[in-house]
Amino acid sequence: MAALKDRLRTDLTAAMKARDSLRAGTLRMVLTAVTNAEVAGKQARELSDDDVLGVLTTEAKKRREAAEAFDAGQRPELAQKERDEAAVLAEYLPEQLTAEEVRDLVTATIDQLGVAGDGMKAMGRVMGALQPQVKGRADGGVVAAEVKKALGA
Numbered sequence: 001m002a003a004l005k006d007r008l009r010t011d012l013t014a015a016m017k018a019r020d021s022l023r024a025g026t027l028r029m030v031l032t033a034v035t036n037a038e039v040a041g042k043q044a045r046e047l048s049d050d051d052v053l054g055v056l057t058t059e060a061k062k063r064r065e066a067a068e069a070f071d072a073g074q075r076p077e078l079a080q081k082e083r084d085e086a087a088v089l090a091e092y093l094p095e096q097l098t099a100e101e102v103r104d105l106v107t108a109t110i111d112q113l114g115v116a117g118d119g120m121k122a123m124g125r126v127m128g129a130l131q132p133q134v135k136g137r138a139d140g141g142v143v144a145a146e147v148k149k150a151l152g153a
Contacts (some may be wrong), residue, residue: 001050002046002047002051003046004092005034005052007092008030008092011027012027014027016117022085023082025061025085027088029057030056030059034055036091037051038056043101046058048096053093053094053136054136056136057093060090063082063085063086063089064086066079067079067080067082067086069151090122095137096138099139099146102134102138102146103150105130105133105134106130106146108149109126110122110150110151112129113125114127116153120148123144126147127143
């Protein structure tokens, strides 16, 4: 069993014993998403820590987007609940890169690939090289926006 999945289960048990309903509910939701990912496809499989991290990242992104939607819909109490759940999920994610760190990575990758003058034609190559470096540590949309800006689009 993946160590991260095992940690989630252990923390769920502790949250239930402590009667922490927010944490318990959030961890239940994540474990359900992990189980759904395990049984998706033609054959059930056990997820690795990287796969579980991917599920956690997806769930955290859903919470951020839902909070923004609730804010736009004048529902601050529901937006706060989503932010609280996102905070619980953030404890299991690697530390996020700052905007400056993302900018530095993008600049270094463009220099390394030697595609500074290629414009948007190089977008795919740059993103392909960056994805393994930022996976789980930065939102793909933020990285893509920074690459576009650096390539002059």
